[in-house]
Amino acid sequence: MSDGFTFTLLGTDGVARRGEFHTPHGIVQTPAFMPVGTQGTVKAALHRDLEELGAEIILGNTYHLFLRPGDELIARRGGLHRFIGWTRPMLTDSGGFQIFSLAERRVIREEGAEFQSHLDGSRHTLTPERAVDIQSRLGADVAMVLDECMAYPATREAAAASMERSVRWAKRSRERLDALRASPPAHVPAANPAQAQFGIVQGGVFQDLRNDSADATVAIGFEGYAIGGLSVGEPTEVMYSITEETARRLPVERPRYLMGAGTPEDLVECVARGIDMFDCVMPTRNARNGQLFTSQGRINIKNARYAEDDRPLDPECGCYTCRHHSRAYLRHLYLAAEMTAGALNTLHNLSFYLDTMRRIRDAIAFGTFDNFRQGFLRSASRLSLDS
Amino acid sequence: MSDGFTFTLLGTDGVARRGEFHTPHGIVQTPAFMPVGTQGTVKAALHRDLEELGAEIILGNTYHLFLRPGDELIARRGGLHRFIGWTRPMLTDSGGFQIFSLAERRVIREEGAEFQSHLDGSRHTLTPERAVDIQSRLGADVAMVLDECMAYPATREAAAASMERSVRWAKRSRERLDALRASPPAHVPAANPAQAQFGIVQGGVFQDLRNDSADATVAIGFEGYAIGGLSVGEPTEVMYSITEETARRLPVERPRYLMGAGTPEDLVECVARGIDMFDCVMPTRNARNGQLFTSQGRINIKNARYAEDDRPLDPECGCYTCRHHSRAYLRHLYLAAEMTAGALNTLHNLSFYLDTMRRIRDAIAFGTFDNFRQGFLRSASRLSLDS
Numbered sequence: 001m002s003d004g005f006t007f008t009l010l011g012t013d014g015v016a017r018r019g020e021f022h023t024p025h026g027i028v029q030t031p032a033f034m035p036v037g038t039q040g041t042v043k044a045a046l047h048r049d050l051e052e053l054g055a056e057i058i059l060g061n062t063y064h065l066f067l068r069p070g071d072e073l074i075a076r077r078g079g080l081h082r083f084i085g086w087t088r089p090m091l092t093d094s095g096g097f098q099i100f101s102l103a104e105r106r107v108i109r110e111e112g113a114e115f116q117s118h119l120d121g122s123r124h125t126l127t128p129e130r131a132v133d134i135q136s137r138l139g140a141d142v143a144m145v146l147d148e149c150m151a152y153p154a155t156r157e158a159a160a161a162s163m164e165r166s167v168r169w170a171k172r173s174r175e176r177l178d179a180l181r182a183s184p185p186a187h188v189p190a191a192n193p194a195q196a197q198f199g200i201v202q203g204g205v206f207q208d209l210r211n212d213s214a215d216a217t218v219a220i221g222f223e224g225y226a227i228g229g230l231s232v233g234e235p236t237e238v239m240y241s242i243t244e245e246t247a248r249r250l251p252v253e254r255p256r257y258l259m260g261a262g263t264p265e266d267l268v269e270c271v272a273r274g275i276d277m278f279d280c281v282m283p284t285r286n287a288r289n290g291q292l293f294t295s296q297g298r299i300n301i302k303n304a305r306y307a308e309d310d311r312p313l314d315p316e317c318g319c320y321t322c323r324h325h326s327r328a329y330l331r332h333l334y335l336a337a338e339m340t341a342g343a344l345n346t347l348h349n350l351s352f353y354l355d356t357m358r359r360i361r362d363a364i365a366f367g368t369f370d371n372f373r374q375g376f377l378r379s380a381s382r383l384s385l386d387s
Numbered sequence: 388m389s390d391g392f393t394f395t396l397l398g399t400d401g402v403a404r405r406g407e408f409h410t411p412h413g414i415v416q417t418p419a420f421m422p423v424g425t426q427g428t429v430k431a432a433l434h435r436d437l438e439e440l441g442a443e444i445i446l447g448n449t450y451h452l453f454l455r456p457g458d459e460l461i462a463r464r465g466g467l468h469r470f471i472g473w474t475r476p477m478l479t480d481s482g483g484f485q486i487f488s489l490a491e492r493r494v495i496r497e498e499g500a501e502f503q504s505h506l507d508g509s510r511h512t513l514t515p516e517r518a519v520d521i522q523s524r525l526g527a528d529v530a531m532v533l534d535e536c537m538a539y540p541a542t543r544e545a546a547a548a549s550m551e552r553s554v555r556w557a558k559r560s561r562e563r564l565d566a567l568r569a570s571p572p573a574h575v576p577a578a579n580p581a582q583a584q585f586g587i588v589q590g591g592v593f594q595d596l597r598n599d600s601a602d603a604t605v606a607i608g609f610e611g612y613a614i615g616g617l618s619v620g621e622p623t624e625v626m627y628s629i630t631e632e633t634a635r636r637l638p639v640e641r642p643r644y645l646m647g648a649g650t651p652e653d654l655v656e657c658v659a660r661g662i663d664m665f666d667c668v669m670p671t672r673n674a675r676n677g678q679l680f681t682s683q684g685r686i687n688i689k690n691a692r693y694a695e696d697d698r699p700l701d702p703e704c705g706c707y708t709c710r711h712h713s714r715a716y717l718r719h720l721y722l723a724a725e726m727t728a729g730a731l732n733t734l735h736n737l738s739f740y741l742d743t744m745r746r747i748r749d750a751i752a753f754g755t756f757d758n759f760r761q762g763f764l765r766s767a768s769r770l771s772l773d774s
Contacts, residue, residue: 048711
């Protein structure tokens with residue numbers, strides 16, 4: 001196990017967990033939300049904005065960074081932290097999800113995935129070992145194993161075969177990391193020698209496959225465990241159910257990361273099912289599209305009803321955008337296609353997400369999480385103010 | 388004259404002037420550079436960034452704000468300051484320059500300018516009186532008179548006719564403002580009753596026309612005087628010469644504003660010729676195009692030579708971008724078309740411009756402006772590091 005990564009479970013409230021993990025770049029309080037910094041920047045947000053909002057960890061996408069500017073360039077520049085100037089913890093995914101969703105022609109074989117870049121059509125192969133090497137060069141605090149990401153829906157047979165391959169890939173990934181740790185080759189510099197590695201549970205919407213995947217992945221042994229292949233189109237109740245049963249099967253003493261989720265309600269509901277970590281493009285992408293989360297409901301800032309609305313986006317929000325600007329101004333900036341519309345909206349949505357996580361952590365610490373959860377779900381925050 | 392606007396000449400060093408003007412929204416140290424906030428935001432910069440950079444005044448474009456979201460909407464929201472949440476001084480132009488450069492089909496008559504919106508082709512008329520009314524509704528601290536902006540080059544006859552029309556329009560503009568101040572009609576709310584009004588000297592590159600224009604404009608009487616119709620394609624030396632001779636003819640006790648200039652060298656050279664105020668889109672537009680100003684020369688961040696350059700854009704710069712990020716990272720963000728590229732580059736270029744103005748003011752105060760000027764022009768700052 002990595003010396004640099006430790007997870008401490010600080011307390012529980014029902015199934016919900018309050019914890020923290022230590023990394024070479026600092027401590028992350030859990031449950032945690034990780035803003036997505038695909039290309040080495042969270043879109044429309046400067047690092048200082050993220051620090052001010054209290055983001056303790058961000059995510060980078062290996063697929064994008066591998067293609068541009070390249071993991072070897074980043075390694076020569078001292079690793080991803082130094083290259084992008086972010087001093088707090090980071091996690092990189094393995095690239096698998098983007099190969100399935102972004103790359104042009106892709107072929108998955110037992111050895112790995114062949115694909116063509118969405119940028120220039122260039123051909124590449126990503127194997128489990130190569131995903132480990134690339135992430136070693138990037139040097140985030142947490143690396144993810146390469147897994148096979150299936151489309152939804154899938155047959156049981158397809159889901160089983162895919163899950164089993166993902167387990168074999170996970171084993172190869174861990175073996176590669178162990179080899180790198182024992183004797184790092186010159187062409188794979190370890191930008192962060194204490195990098196942790198998380199395994200990923202697959203199995204689609206079939207709970208018995210999820211159970212088999214969890215058991216096999218835990219048997220390999222990782223610093224943490226993720227649940228992948230959800231939030232891909234399945235009904236919310238199925239996502240919640242699979243999350244609940246799978247999280248229960250994972251070791252208590254390791255962090256649990258639900259990949260790619262979700263709405264604010266998803267965060268609360270999946271913390272209630274034992275999840276410690278989340279990432280999602282929703283707050284940032286929706287912000288750039290003028291879709292804003294507030295304690296009173298969701299706002300589509302394009303709506304004509306906001307043209308002369310002097311109120312802040314959310315009267316309960318203390319972010320820079322809400323302290324200084326009206327809905328009327330934000331609507332104007334959006335319609336005028338100003339970059340500051342994206343920046344101000346992103347600040348707000350990330351503030352809403354990170355503030356929700358703070359409230360979740362406080363509620364667990366005070367033993368009032370169930371009250372918080374019921375109140376949050378009763379509130380209008382999931383509803384649209386524009387319908 | 389406006390009670391809310393006073394200009395104080397604090398000192399001179401040769402022809403260069405150190406001063407300050409007081410407005411209802413605060414004090415502006417001169418010589419001053421005004422970042423351009425065309426649509427109610429400086430592109431890619433949040434207000435807090437501008438405040439941190441020390442921007443004491445920004446410029447808004449009447450043409451854009453009149454078309455979207457509309458001056459009447461802004462007036463209902465309490466004026467431009469309140470609408471956009473900017474608390475420091477602001478100046479609005481008259482819309483004339485944009486009608487000449489942006490609008491579709493336009494016809495200039497003695498009464499005013501008819502034009503079609505570049506946004507939707509809608510037809511509008513802007514008269515000198517209407518430009519006063521619109522800017523009264525916006526309520527910036529300084530409003531500009533509507534002038535006729537000629538293309539360069541122009542014949543002497545055309546320049547003379549145009550200049551004479553601009554003088555007649557200036558007189559109508561002042562009469563309209565006097566009427567509004569004496570008895571504001573309900574449909575023209577004064578968002579800022581102490582708004583100042585500047586006249587504009589025209590006359591192309593013909594110094595005798597410039598002299599006539601200056602004399603006639605000063606005879607009407609304004610809180611300040613601008614030199615318009617330069618930086619439109621004429622040779623730099625012609626621009627400097629016209630600026631020098633025209634500034635000399637303007638009253639010592641009023642601020643002098645050279646519209647639309649320029650490069651950093653232009654700022655230094657025109658301060659040396661008696662100018663107090665500048666505005667230009669160059670720092671912000673160039674930033675978004677990856678063109679950066681540094682004390683060592685100009686940088687095109689796209690250039691491959693910066694791919695692995697760990698240095699800041701400018702080792703002598705203390706801006707957020709230079710304190711935290713390398714050229715290699717900024718190049719990556721630019722090539723990846725990330726919005727944060729525009730934001731970080733804009734922070735830097737505005738910092739370079741505003742810092743240049745601070746150094747100019749200090750040099751005048753210390754009586755060392757000529758030394759500063761010679762050093763600035765000898766430095767490599769005007770040269771490209773990429774050629």
